[in-house]
Amino acid sequence: MLPDLLRPGLRVVIAGTRRAGRPPAHPHYYAGPGNRFYELLHASGLVPEPLRPEDDDRLPDLGIGLTDLERRVDEVAGHETVIVPLVAPFEAKLRRVAPAVVAFVSKTAATVYARGVGERAPSHYGPTAFEVAGRPGFVLPGPSGANNGMPLPLRIALWRDLADQLDLLGHQS
Template sequence: MLPDLLGTGVRVVLAGTIAAWHRAERVHYYDGPGNKFWVLLHASGLVPELLDPSEDERVLEFGIGLTDLVRVRRSEPGEPPQFDRTAFERRIRAARPQAVAFVSKTAANSYARCAGLRLVRDYGSPSWTVAGTPAFVLPGPSGANNGMSLPLRTALWADLLDFLDTLG
């Protein structure tokens, strides 16, 4: 499992999921082939330069934290994965960001399911929070989401900046 990249004073925590057991062995965040995370982070204006996955720790310089909902046990086929909601919320409370942005609807809905909240249908701010922290839903950066054009994904990621500005 990757170590959290969190610190007090981060403006936003970007949260994904580790649902597949093999993904827990990654060396850097969002380093998979075809993953557009680093391109979206830069093109949206969230960071001023294009970072390489090997530079993932640098996100803290820009007020961004990275963490994942972590799967706690294997599920039976057809069952949704179970995640450690308590540990996730504890990390969010400790970091005290202005917002938590889920890096896909899948990640947001994984949290919503384990918290007993309404599932999201759209991108942007859902009707719920994470441990009292405003939430935001981004389109996924993975190659599996290539059906959505990169310019549209970039625009929706840029909406996170506007959302953060409304929070102060």
Template sequence: MTLRDVVRPGLRVIVAGTIAAWDRAAQVHYYDSPGNKFWTLLHASGLVPVELAPEQDDEVLRFGVGLTDLVRTEPSPPSEPPRFDVAGFHRLIARNRPRVLAFVSKTAASSYARAAGERAPRGFGTLSWTVAGVPAFVLPGPSGANNGMPLPLRIAMWSELADYVAALEARG
């Protein structure tokens, strides 16, 4: 089994990560690695009302959340950077038109920015550019590698995304 997009049209937010192309085929569920706080952050921020497990990654759709990553081409060797299909990523976002596209880390946002010719983000929060016309947002990463940032601070920043999405929904 391979990791596939968990998306549909009209979602509140699609969360995009940067799983390495050579790992994509080996993954069965999103954010299913020891120490990864994705599912905790998604719930604690208010983006979903219950804490889901990685095996329930399809359930995010019920709450208006989608999951994808930037890798859209053939696997690249571990010694090379992932090959991003920017045009394919734009088509996926344009076809599904979420209210917001949230990059799950500065690494994800910077990887996209480099590939798309945009300015790399300096911090977290809303970006000055869009992806296929969709507002973009940068979250602090959920991986164990980011455990130097306290969990309460990460929850607060993920909660800013929930507030941003709610504000966009209120505007119609």
């Protein structure tokens, strides 16, 4: 499990999902081949300089935290798979650090959280209709290579929307 990169006073916590008990594939957040997370952070203006996965521990100094919403996958009667988000520990750590915004790194991550708290799954990118642990929520398009069907300029623009939202809230990028 990758350690949370969290502390009080963050502009934003970016949250993905992770299967509980499964070891990470890489020793750093968003380090998989084809993942454009760090490129999107820089191109959107969320960070002032290009970073690499090995720099992930620098993100809190730049006002950005990273964590995952853990989920348990259960099989019901051997054929139906049920995803159970572990919402309570996720919300507890977010309440402790109280970021200005909680941004999900994909609609999938936002949907897992929304269903876990009884909200409707988001149908668009941008601000959510629900709060996340008492903080404004935001949905970003995923940075992974699996999302390469979305043109990079559009992904950058949608990540820039998060930077703009933080500026509106008084947390300069």
